[in-house]
Amino acid sequence: xxxxxxxxxxxxxxxxxxxxxxxxxxxxxxxxxxxxxxxxxxxxxxxxxxxxxxxxxxxxxxxxxxxxxxxxxxxxxxxxxxxxxxxxxxxxxxxxxxxxxxxxxxxxxxxxxxxxxxxxxxxxxxxxxxxxxxxxxxxxxxxxxxxxxxxxxxxxxxxxxxxxxxxxxxxxxxxxxxxxxxxxxxxxxxxxxxxxxxxxxxxxxxxxxxxxxxxxxxxxxxxxxxxxxxxxxxxxxxxxxxxxxxxxxxxxxxxxxxxxxxxxxxxxxxxxxxxxxxxxxxxxxxxxxxxxxxxxxxxxxxxxxxxxxxxxxxxxxxxxxxxxxxxxxxxxxxxxxxxxxxxxxxxxxxxxxxxxxxxxxxxxxxxxxxxxxxxxxxxxxxxxxxxxxxxxxxxxxxxxxxxxxxxxxxxxxxxxxxxxxxxxxxxxxxxxxxxxxxxxxxxxxxxxxxxxxxxxxxxxxxxxxxxxxxxxxxxxxxxxxxxxxxxxxxxxxxxxxxxxxxxxxxxxxxxxxxxxxxxx
Amino acid sequence: xxxxxxxxxxxxxxxxxxxxxxxxxxxxxxxxxxxxxxxxxxxxxxxxxxxxxxxxxxxxxxxxxxxxxxxxxxxxxxxxxxxxxxxxxxxxxxxxxxxxxxxxxxxxxxxxxxxxxxxxxxxxxxxxxxxxxxxxxxxxxxxxxxxxxxxxxxxxxxxxxxxxxxxxxxxxxxxxxxxxxxxxxxxxxxxxxxxxxxxxxxxxxxxxxxxxxxxxxxxxxxxxxxxxxxxxxxxxxxxxxxxxxxxxxxxxxxxxxxxxxxxxxxxxxxxxxxxxxxx
Numbered sequence: 001x002x003x004x005x006x007x008x009x010x011x012x013x014x015x016x017x018x019x020x021x022x023x024x025x026x027x028x029x030x031x032x033x034x035x036x037x038x039x040x041x042x043x044x045x046x047x048x049x050x051x052x053x054x055x056x057x058x059x060x061x062x063x064x065x066x067x068x069x070x071x072x073x074x075x076x077x078x079x080x081x082x083x084x085x086x087x088x089x090x091x092x093x094x095x096x097x098x099x100x101x102x103x104x105x106x107x108x109x110x111x112x113x114x115x116x117x118x119x120x121x122x123x124x125x126x127x128x129x130x131x132x133x134x135x136x137x138x139x140x141x142x143x144x145x146x147x148x149x150x151x152x153x154x155x156x157x158x159x160x161x162x163x164x165x166x167x168x169x170x171x172x173x174x175x176x177x178x179x180x181x182x183x184x185x186x187x188x189x190x191x192x193x194x195x196x197x198x199x200x201x202x203x204x205x206x207x208x209x210x211x212x213x214x215x216x217x218x219x220x221x222x223x224x225x226x227x228x229x230x231x232x233x234x235x236x237x238x239x240x241x242x243x244x245x246x247x248x249x250x251x252x253x254x255x256x257x258x259x260x261x262x263x264x265x266x267x268x269x270x271x272x273x274x275x276x277x278x279x280x281x282x283x284x285x286x287x288x289x290x291x292x293x294x295x296x297x298x299x300x301x302x303x304x305x306x307x308x309x310x311x312x313x314x315x316x317x318x319x320x321x322x323x324x325x326x327x328x329x330x331x332x333x334x335x336x337x338x339x340x341x342x343x344x345x346x347x348x349x350x351x352x353x354x355x356x357x358x359x360x361x362x363x364x365x366x367x368x369x370x371x372x373x374x375x376x377x378x379x380x381x382x383x384x385x386x387x388x389x390x391x392x393x394x395x396x397x398x399x400x401x402x403x404x405x406x407x408x409x410x411x412x413x414x415x416x417x418x419x420x421x422x423x424x425x426x427x428x429x430x431x432x433x434x435x436x437x438x439x440x441x442x443x444x445x446x447x448x449x450x451x452x453x454x455x456x457x458x459x460x461x462x463x464x465x466x467x468x469x470x471x472x473x474x475x476x477x478x479x480x481x482x483x484x485x486x487x488x489x490x491x492x493x494x495x496x497x498x499x500x501x502x503x504x505x506x507x508x509x510x511x512x513x514x515x516x517x518x519x520x
Numbered sequence: 521x522x523x524x525x526x527x528x529x530x531x532x533x534x535x536x537x538x539x540x541x542x543x544x545x546x547x548x549x550x551x552x553x554x555x556x557x558x559x560x561x562x563x564x565x566x567x568x569x570x571x572x573x574x575x576x577x578x579x580x581x582x583x584x585x586x587x588x589x590x591x592x593x594x595x596x597x598x599x600x601x602x603x604x605x606x607x608x609x610x611x612x613x614x615x616x617x618x619x620x621x622x623x624x625x626x627x628x629x630x631x632x633x634x635x636x637x638x639x640x641x642x643x644x645x646x647x648x649x650x651x652x653x654x655x656x657x658x659x660x661x662x663x664x665x666x667x668x669x670x671x672x673x674x675x676x677x678x679x680x681x682x683x684x685x686x687x688x689x690x691x692x693x694x695x696x697x698x699x700x701x702x703x704x705x706x707x708x709x710x711x712x713x714x715x716x717x718x719x720x721x722x723x724x725x726x727x728x729x730x731x732x733x734x735x736x737x738x739x740x741x742x743x744x745x746x747x748x749x750x751x752x753x754x755x756x757x758x759x760x761x762x763x764x765x766x767x768x769x770x771x772x773x774x775x776x777x778x779x780x781x782x783x784x785x786x787x788x789x790x791x792x793x794x795x796x797x798x799x
Binding site for chain 2: 252368372391397
């Protein structure tokens with residue numbers, strides 16, 4: 001029997017965050033214009049080549065992937081209307097939707113999918129990694145694509161999200177120089193919205209795709225993505241009615257409570273389940289006091305993470321227990337706990353023989369919230385007797401220092417992509433220690449047992465075996481503290497309540513305008 | 521000297537300025553002894569309004585840090601940066617101006633072109649660039665403020681020296697064969713000092729403002745609290761909590777005002793024409 005959708009159940013534990021009122025009883029209304037904030041202005045919109053957050057947010061509504069993901073990260077049909085998995089879990093067959101056309105009218109076929117795989121392998125670092133287990137991709141006919149894997153790969157059905165694997169038009173890109181292709185500036189996709197114009201520094205305008213394959217959708221006529229560089233001005237733009245949608249992270253946290261109280265305003269933390277951003281402190285395991293496990297554990301005990309959540313993040317998010325966010329598959333909280341305990345931190349430091357050596361702290365230059373957090377953590381660590389010096393940098397400078405391993409403690413947050421094999425292991429396995437790059441194992445943690453567990457976990461079957469492996473890995477990591485996990489972040493999306501059904505999937509606003517409608 | 525104090529004390533603005541400066545300096549020197557706690561420590565609940573708790577008289581900021589403690593520690597940084605960077609600017613500007621004015625000719629040309637090179641760049645922009653390149657720290661901030669504020673000193677000193685150089689007593693010193701260094705140091709500079717002192721007092725004020733502006737933009741030393749930092753950090757929450765920005769802002773205003781008043785008083789006291797009039 002083919003194991004269908006069931007196998008794709010990517011989530012062990014559902015997120016309790018409320019989804020925007022599904023408004024099932026109400027009949028969607030057609031028409032209207034939505035103004036949304038996009039922050040910062042994206043460097044480009046060609047999703048296959050640029051994967052910045054704002055690019056994904058705009059272009060996720062222009063391009064499409066083979067699959068979409070529910071808030072529980074179960075795969076849903078998108079360009080692929082159904083799929084089957086062979087008994088040995090090595091062959092995945094996708095049936096493509098019929099009658100789909102590109103925005104320029106050309107039909108979409110399996111050849112586009114094959115071409116996209118080739119292109120993404122060269123232009124999209126994460127897609128390249130995700131496709132590493134793929135032996136070959138074939139298209140027996142125009143509406144069928146068959147992926148054959150080298151070995152079973154548990155999270156395979158989790159890699160087809162639009163930002164991870166956008167399908168691009170072969171007829172416009174084949175044989176051209178991708179970097180200079182004119183369609184990079186006016187992207188052509190299959191999605192519910194078509195690119196119309198981009199006034200640099202002002203707005204990006206998308207219009208409804210009238211030939212969209214799901215009849216009646218999209219309901220909205222136009223989307224204006226407003227570009228407003230100053231955080232305070234973005235809040236004001238919402239208050240004055242210039243914009244109706246503030247996607248997560250586009251206003252400062254301390255403005256959220258004030259904006260939430262405004263009339264006809266709806267707030268939700270949903271729509272980030274696929275990314276599950278987890279923040280932590282990189283601890284340089286190679287040198288200095290932090291090379292000692294006891295000092296790293298002391299860091300965990302010394303930092304008041306509930307304070308960070310309640311005060312700095314205004315109560316949003318959740319204190320992290322370990323390397324996996326609680327929304328990630330195989331998450332377990334049955335690990336060593338590190339409550340706020342300065343006395344214990346002091347004792348551990350004493351035991352480790354720490355004598356006031358200077359420790360450099362790199363905050364994250366992402367705005368006020370992160371700056372305040374850096375100050376609070378510094379104070380926490382100083383309170384237990386650590387000698388902390390804050391190094392001020394900009395984003396690029398900070399990335400360079402971290403990539404060159406020229407730091408002791410550094411703030412970061414990373415996406416987890418639903419499965420430990422996709423978004424967790426990369427930060428802890430020793431084969432991912434590569435100087436000069438930022439988001440790999442920059443802490444320099446090296447443990448053969450962890451290497452083996454993550455290697456086994458990616459390809460183990462069945463699910464229960466994977467669960468066992470990853471739970472063991474989490475226990476070991478939390479004991480060793482290669483990095484100091486802080487919070488599972490939550491980026492609330494603020495909208496006028498008349499904007500309905502915007503957030504229905506695990507990537508929220510990124511592909512949400514397909515189902516959104518305006519209650520006028 | 522006695523006369524100087526007399527005329528200084530006669531000008532009301534000078535007196536007010538002096539009182540403010542003495543007060544500010546004593547707060548900067550002795551204040552931290554009364555507040556042993558670090559101003560970065562979270563002591564109370566965040567956004568506590570002022571005058572509600574006697575332990576935190578001016579309220580707390582977005583993280584629950586004592587605004588009053590921040591003001592006191594901030595005085596230290598603001599005044600220190602103002603004084604030290606002015607001192608450095610004088611150390612650089614006075615010799616350059618003196619040499620240009622005294623030697624004239626090609627030396628003058630070379631030194632003045634060099635000075636003008638700095639004057640053509642807007643000083644605040646240059647300070648931002650320097651701090652950004654050097655990474656914000658107390659040293660880079662002092663250095664960059666000094667770099668942008670020495671050219672006026674050099675030009676002023678040059679002008680004074682140019683006019684003094686033709687006086688008889690200087691000519692006499694040259695004729696008697698004294699060395700150039702001796703003449704500059706003993707004969708010319710002491711007589712050129714009064715306008716420099718007046719300028720210096722105003723430069724301290726400008727330096728405090730520059731440091732505050734840099735810190736406001738997030739280019740302060742991240743390890744030291746300063747008034748500018750407090751204003752910058754509180755700016756975004758000004759609608760929820762006015763006191764976080766207002767108190768340090770007022771502190772900047774008062775100290776800069778005080779220094780300007782002192783400058784005025786000094787000008788009155790040191791300008792021979794004006795002071796004679798008063799007598």
